[in-house]
Amino acid sequence: MAGMRRQPMSKKYHVINTPVHNVDGIAKVTGRAEYTFDVVLPHMLYGKILRSPYPHARILNIDTSKAESLSGVRGVVTGKDTLGVKQGIWRRYKELCDEEILAREKVRYIGEPVAAVAAVDEDTAEEALDYIEVEYESLPAVFVPLDAIKEGAPLLHEQAERNINVTRHIEWGDVDEGFKQSDFIREDWFRCSSQAHVCMETHCAVASYTPDGKLTVYTSSQSHYYIKVLLADVLGLRENDIRVISRYTGGGFGSKFELDSAQFCSSVLSMKFCKPVKIVLTREEEFMATKRRTPMFYYLRTGVKKDGQFVAKESRVFTEGGAYTAMGATALYLTGFFQAFPYDWPNYRFDGYRVYTNTPPTSAMRGFGAPQATFCAETQIDIIAKELGIDRIDIRRKNGMYAGYEVPGQAWIQSCGLDECLDKVDEWIKGKGDLPANNGIGIAAYGFMSGGIFNWFDTPYAFSSAVVQVNIDGKVDLFIGSQDMGQGSNTTLTMICAEELGVNVQDIRLHMGDTDKCPVDLGAWGSRETLMQGNAVKMAAAEVKKQILEFAAAKMSPNIVYDLDIKDGWIHLIARPERGLAFNDVVKEAIRGRDGQPLVARGHYTPHRKGMISPAYSFGVQAIEVDVDPETGKITLKDCVTAHDCGQVINPLGVQGQLEGAIAMAAGYGFTEDLPMDEGKILNPNLVDYKLLRTTEMPETTVVEVETYEPEGPFGAKEAGEGLTNPTAGALGNAVFDAVGVSINELPITPEKVLEAIREKDKPETNKED
Amino acid sequence: MNLARHVFGTGDQGHKDWVNSKGLNFIELLLIQTMEPGNKGYKTLADLLEREAEQID
Numbered sequence: 001m002a003g004m005r006r007q008p009m010s011k012k013y014h015v016i017n018t019p020v021h022n023v024d025g026i027a028k029v030t031g032r033a034e035y036t037f038d039v040v041l042p043h044m045l046y047g048k049i050l051r052s053p054y055p056h057a058r059i060l061n062i063d064t065s066k067a068e069s070l071s072g073v074r075g076v077v078t079g080k081d082t083l084g085v086k087q088g089i090w091r092r093y094k095e096l097c098d099e100e101i102l103a104r105e106k107v108r109y110i111g112e113p114v115a116a117v118a119a120v121d122e123d124t125a126e127e128a129l130d131y132i133e134v135e136y137e138s139l140p141a142v143f144v145p146l147d148a149i150k151e152g153a154p155l156l157h158e159q160a161e162r163n164i165n166v167t168r169h170i171e172w173g174d175v176d177e178g179f180k181q182s183d184f185i186r187e188d189w190f191r192c193s194s195q196a197h198v199c200m201e202t203h204c205a206v207a208s209y210t211p212d213g214k215l216t217v218y219t220s221s222q223s224h225y226y227i228k229v230l231l232a233d234v235l236g237l238r239e240n241d242i243r244v245i246s247r248y249t250g251g252g253f254g255s256k257f258e259l260d261s262a263q264f265c266s267s268v269l270s271m272k273f274c275k276p277v278k279i280v281l282t283r284e285e286e287f288m289a290t291k292r293r294t295p296m297f298y299y300l301r302t303g304v305k306k307d308g309q310f311v312a313k314e315s316r317v318f319t320e321g322g323a324y325t326a327m328g329a330t331a332l333y334l335t336g337f338f339q340a341f342p343y344d345w346p347n348y349r350f351d352g353y354r355v356y357t358n359t360p361p362t363s364a365m366r367g368f369g370a371p372q373a374t375f376c377a378e379t380q381i382d383i384i385a386k387e388l389g390i391d392r393i394d395i396r397r398k399n400g401m402y403a404g405y406e407v408p409g410q411a412w413i414q415s416c417g418l419d420e421c422l423d424k425v426d427e428w429i430k431g432k433g434d435l436p437a438n439n440g441i442g443i444a445a446y447g448f449m450s451g452g453i454f455n456w457f458d459t460p461y462a463f464s465s466a467v468v469q470v471n472i473d474g475k476v477d478l479f480i481g482s483q484d485m486g487q488g489s490n491t492t493l494t495m496i497c498a499e500e501l502g503v504n505v506q507d508i509r510l511h512m513g514d515t516d517k518c519p520v521d522l523g524a525w526g527s528r529e530t531l532m533q534g535n536a537v538k539m540a541a542a543e544v545k546k547q548i549l550e551f552a553a554a555k556m557s558p559n560i561v562y563d564l565d566i567k568d569g570w571i572h573l574i575a576r577p578e579r580g581l582a583f584n585d586v587v588k589e590a591i592r593g594r595d596g597q598p599l600v601a602r603g604h605y606t607p608h609r610k611g612m613i614s615p616a617y618s619f620g621v622q623a624i625e626v627d628v629d630p631e632t633g634k635i636t637l638k639d640c641v642t643a644h645d646c647g648q649v650i651n652p653l654g655v656q657g658q659l660e661g662a663i664a665m666a667a668g669y670g671f672t673e674d675l676p677m678d679e680g681k682i683l684n685p686n687l688v689d690y691k692l693l694r695t696t697e698m699p700e701t702t703v704v705e706v707e708t709y710e711p712e713g714p715f716g717a718k719e720a721g722e723g724l725t726n727p728t729a730g731a732l733g734n735a736v737f738d739a740v741g742v743s744i745n746e747l748p749i750t751p752e753k754v755l756e757a758i759r760e761k762d763k764p765e766t767n768k769e770d
Numbered sequence: 771m772n773l774a775r776h777v778f779g780t781g782d783q784g785h786k787d788w789v790n791s792k793g794l795n796f797i798e799l800l801l802i803q804t805m806e807p808g809n810k811g812y813k814t815l816a817d818l819l820e821r822e823a824e825q826i827d
Contacts, residue, residue, distance in 0.1 A: 161786075162797050169778060169803075169812075176808055301807070316804045351811075353802045755790065 013566050015499040017713030019653040020226050023491045024484065025247070029594050031249045037248060037280060038219045039206045045074050045118040047269050047279035049127035049261055050132050052107035052114055053288055054063055055358035056141035060104060062115060064453035067131035072124035074275070076369030077268050077481030078115045085234045085623030087323050089226065089258050089588040092458040096166070097363075098157055099324040101234070102266040107136070108156050108323035109360050110681050111289030116265035118277050143298065145318040147280050148456045151763040156356040157324060165321045166329040170336045172408035173184050173347030177310025181589065182303025184388060188380050190300070191746040194320075194363060194675040195293035195668070196693060197365060201250025202286045207266035208276035214241050215267060217362065220744055221246040221710055222257040222483050223523020226457065228515050230259040231267060247513035252485035254364030255290055259525050291363035292675060294331045294354075295320040298376045299331060300339075305740075308388060313348040315339045321354040322361035328354050331362070332458070334449075334613075335369030337410060338726070339377055341419055342447035342619055342705060343399045358680050366665060367725040370448055373749060375670075378444035378526070378730030380607065383743055392734075393426045401619070401707075411611035415718070417645030417706040421621040421673060424643035424704045434637075438630055439638070442734025443623045449614030450713065451528025462604035463528075464536040465519035468497060468544045470593050470599040474569070476542075476583035479511045481521030482533040486661075487721055488654040489529040496534045496714050498600030500541035502566025503583065519602070526717035530650065531616055532605050534714035539603030547599050551590040561677035615712040618719045620644040622727040624667075624699070626735040630758055635671055635736060637699035642727075644703060646720040647710035655720045659703045662721075666728030668693045774816040792818055 026326060027033040037736055064076040079102040088097035100111050115132050119125035140154040147153060148163040156163055179185060205219040215237060224244035232239040249256065262279040269277040281290070298317045304310040317335060322329050350757035385392045395417060420447070421427050429441055451463075467479040476495050484490040484689045492511055496543045498505050512518055521533050551566045552571045556579075558564055566575050572580030590599060607615040625639040649655055672691040676683045709716035737743045742757035777785045778800065786796040803811025804806065 162801075164797060164800070167778065167800055169775060316802070316808075349809065351800075353800070353804060765796070 001526065013499055015505060017497050017649050017652065020486055020505055020651050021653065022493055023505065024493050028301045028625070035250055036204045036206060036218050036220045037201065039278070041206060041208055041276040044206065044276040044278055045120065045269070045273070046122045046125050047116055047118050047266050047277045049113045049131055049265055049279065050115040050129045050134070052103070052110060052112045054107060054112050054136055054138050055065065056139040056156070057107050057136040058139060059103060059114060060137055060453070061135040064115065064131040066133065067117060067128040070128050070131060070470045071494045071690065072120040072712040073128045074120070074273055076115055076117050076119045076128070077265070077272055078102060079201045081272060082268055083234065083236050084710045085335065087230055087234050087259060089327055090325060090456045092456050095159060096325040096329060099326070101215065101259065102268065106387045107469055109358055110324065110470070111285070111360055113261045113265060117122065118271055118273060119270040130440050136658055141358035141680060143330070143357050143359055143643070143677065144601045145320050145357060148357050149710055150356045156358065160356055163747060164327055164353055165356050166332055166354040168333050168336050168350065168352040170350040173312070174347040175312045175314050175347045177272055180346035182311045183306040184384070185301065185303045186380060186384055187299070188241035188745060190298040190376040190377060191439055192296040192298065193363060193747045194362065196287055196675060196690060197253040197257060197292070197544050197675050198256040198690070199251030199252070199253060201577045202283060202668045203256065203260045204280040205263040205266045206276055206278040207263070209267070209270040209271040209274055211274060213242070216243045216245065217246045217263060217267060219263050220256055221666045222252040222484065222485055222525055224513065224515050225481060225520050226257050226523055227263060229531070230261065233273065234259070234264065234384025235267060239275055243514070246483060246515050249483060251484040252367045252524060254327070254525060255367065255523050256485070258291070258363065260290065260327050260467050276430040283687060285613060287690065288682050289360060289363050291326050294328055294362035294369065296335065296372045298372070300385065302380055304384060304388070304389060307510045308345055308385070308390040308398050310345055311356055313340065317352045319352065320359065320362060321356050323356065324361040325648035325747065326361045326363035328362050328600045330367035333362060335373045336372035337613055338447070339373040340407065342348070342402055342445050344405060352761045354671060359677060360682070366722050367720065368526065369444070370722070370726045371666060371669060371680065374444060374446050374726040375729040375733065377470065378727065379528055379743060379745065382442070382734045382737055393422055394445060397422050400445070401447065411610070411613050411617070413617060414712060415616065415647055415708040415710040416619050417708040418619040418621070418705045421619060421643035421645055422705065425621045425623045425641060428641045438628050438629070438739050439625065440735045440737070441623055441625045442731045442738055444727035444730035444734060445621045446723060446726040447617045447619045448719060449526060450531040450616040450618065450719040450727060451607070451614055452526040453610055453612065453614055457522065459522065461520040463606045464521045464532040465517055465602065465604045466533065466536040466540040467600065467602050468501070470544055470548065470587055472588055474503070474507060474587050476508045477511060478508050479518050480533055480537065481518045482529045483513065483524045485524050486523065487522065488651065488657060491531070492530055492654060493533055496537050497541045499715065500538050502571055507569070509598060527721040528722065530717050530719055531713045534717060535605035536603040539605065540601050540713040541603070543601030543603065544599050547601065549588060550584055551593065552586050553587070555581065564605065577768045610712070614719065616718045618644065618708045620721040620723060620727065621713040622731045623730040624728065624735045627741055628736055628739045628754060633753070633755030633758065635749065635751070635754065637667060637697065640697045641702045642706060643706050644720060644724060647708055647709050647713050647718040648716035649705050649707065650715070650717050652705065656703055657722050658720050660701055663701055663728055664693050664698060666725045667732060670732040670747065671727035673705050674748050771812060773781070773818045774812045774821050778812070778814060789815065794818060
């Protein structure tokens with residue numbers, strides 16, 4: 001075996017914190033990546049879904065005979081072809097499993113599926129929809145939460161008195177006593193709008209049921225494990241008679257880890273006709289009939305001392321739930337939790353209500369209730385700072401969280417770089433000097449979770465698992481259950497494996513996106529993958545590394561096995577790195593010595609006793625510079641800096657990409673995107689009228705990495721995904737406040753609102769409305 | 771107060787029925803909690819629970 005090679009000693013990590021391009025990048029840019037849309041199976045049929053035109057109606061009768069007699073139509077299914085199981089992602093609480101997907105007796109929002117057609121091609125399926133005759137009895141409908149809770153309002157679900165779906169209460173300290181001790185109290189009302197996910201890839205599925213009772217579903221998903229289990233629940237199949245394949249997903253942002261109409265209807269059709277069926281939602285269906293960000297009506301009352309010390313905060317919110325629970329219950333809880341972030345509030349109270357309305361259901365969307373909370377909180381803090389004559393950085397620094405802080409009864413903060421983030425942003429702002437007229441800089445501080453602790457899905461499995469196998473040529477197979485939906489987790493996890501095992505990224509072959517071949521992971525939501533799947537990968541890699549080092553130790557006779565390490569494919573004595581053996585050579589002999597069995601190990605991670613929400617939290621501060629045209633109210637984004645503490649950075653290229661995407665999405669939420677409705681119907685269900693931020697409107701963006709060490713994270717890492725979405729709306733609003741002196745309490749911050757606020761501010765005092 | 775939080779937190783039919791049987795309205799208490807200043811909804815329920823506990827004693 002070859003012997004000696006010099007190794008550099010100085011670098012802490014060989015792979016971690018180096019810029020690595022996406023391991024699946026070449027497949028994506030060359031068109032080799034197979035998305036669900038690309039899947040074509042022999043004898044495949046095409047499906048289309050008929051949807052309710054009413055926001056609230058009883059289904060009296062559905063006549064499918066004319067549609068079924070159309071040439072090229074294989075058949076039609078309705079709710080009567082299903083088991084009628086009400087499902088939902090909150091499986092632990094049956095009363096929150098309230099959605100049938102194919103409605104049987106009642107529809108509760110415009111766009112709710114009532115029938116599905118399978119035909120030889122898409123056009124025929126689409127034509128057949130016009131021949132399905134549905135007799136409805138229209139019912140009174142309600143669209144706004146504060147109307148829906150009134151006595152006598154139309155009831156969406158029998159078990160939900162006054163249409164109250166979920167309530168949440170969070171409290172610590174004594175808020176009323178706190179207000180008595182405050183020198184200054186401010187109260188404000190806010191309205192946070194909805195937002196569409198607008199994934200590049202719409203919801204789609206190809207379901208193939210075979211006579212042996214097995215169902216395979218190719219789908220665009222954030223969690224193939226969740227989809228498998230939910231399908232088993234509603235179809236009456238065993239979990240492992242269902243295979244879900246989701247190798248590439250073109251965006252998720254929270255819209256794709258619940259069972260959707262494409263997955264369900266294609267499966268029901270395929271089970272009825274024993275043929276593969278493909279359903280791809282149109283962009284209009286995406287807007288009208290998939291879930292969206294939760295609109296919230298917020299009240300905040302905040303008490304502070306005259307030196308800016310925070311004393312008490314009372315927060316109350318009504319959220320527009322839409323027709324079903326979905327993940328809205330979690331968004332309600334998290335908005336209440338993150339309303340207190342990232343500050344030390346001695347006294348805090350939150351009361352939240354999710355209310356059913358006859359609108360498309362609201363659910364998870366990147367940030368999960370935190371962007372709404374951060375917008376309200378940060379807007380109010382700037383107003384308070386101005387009224388007290390306190391610098392906005394100083395007031396945040398004075399009250400910021402710190403490592404070792406306990407959110408009473410909720411969470412422990414083990415790592416926190418908030419102070420350093422404030423320093424970096426302060427430095428950036430000062431570097432700008434004096435700004436031109438009508439230009440301003442706004443800031444917002446934030447924090448976010450690295451994965452959730454609650455097991456509302458009621459899974460018996462570890463939250464994340466991984467398998468690492470080392471083969472005779474030194475090539476490593478990494479099996480993971482998590483899902484890359486464009487956020488770069490495949491690359492991050494490959495890097496973690498490479499670092500732990502001491503090999504290079506290109507030595508690793510990743511296996512994911514197939515429930516038949518990959519271990520369980522709960523999926524890509526709540527910014528959990530770096531920490532949770534990362535820990536499972538690290539554990540598996542460490543276990544197999546130990547097997548290799550045990551063999552190497554026998555050959556090299558170090559004092560103890562821990563005197564050995566592996567870096568860049570070189571197994572060496574730590575104290576004498578020039579003395580070692582090539583990884584591939586040791587692996588070859590180890591496998592021979594084990595009866596030809598590959599070296600394999602498993603890893604897993606489930607957080608234990610880490611509070612109520614998450615095992616770790618990212619922190620950050622964002623500053624945005626804007627120009628406001630006082631004649632039109634138009635806002636132009638000019639520059640942006642984000643100082644983000646994600647613990648140990650794994651892939652700096654990945655963090656940059658996440659930040660740029662987050663700003664585009666969050667700035668859109670702040671001032672261009674909205675889903676206006678009329679009687680429950682979305683008025684702009686297309687990419688012309690729904691205003692996404694364009695590349696020409698994006699500001700220069702800079703990310704400043706603030707490194708801390710998170711003991712719970714792999715190599716000290718924590719999230720760099722959803723947290724980056726949280727501050728932008730607040731920073732944008734504060735920038736407008738800084739530029740032209742008006743604070744807008746309603747999203748999106750449109751030119752009309754800015755102009756009206758400027759005119760109101762400029763009115764002489766005697767003419768102002770009370 | 772902690773017991774009041776538990777009763778509201780479970781929100782199941784058993785707890786709702788008990789509150790309603792004592793002359794209060796569960797949903798109205800929740801709405802008062804949100805629509806009016808102070809901790810009124812919880813305090814009202816906490817007072818009821820204290821009175822009922824005294825009766826049992």
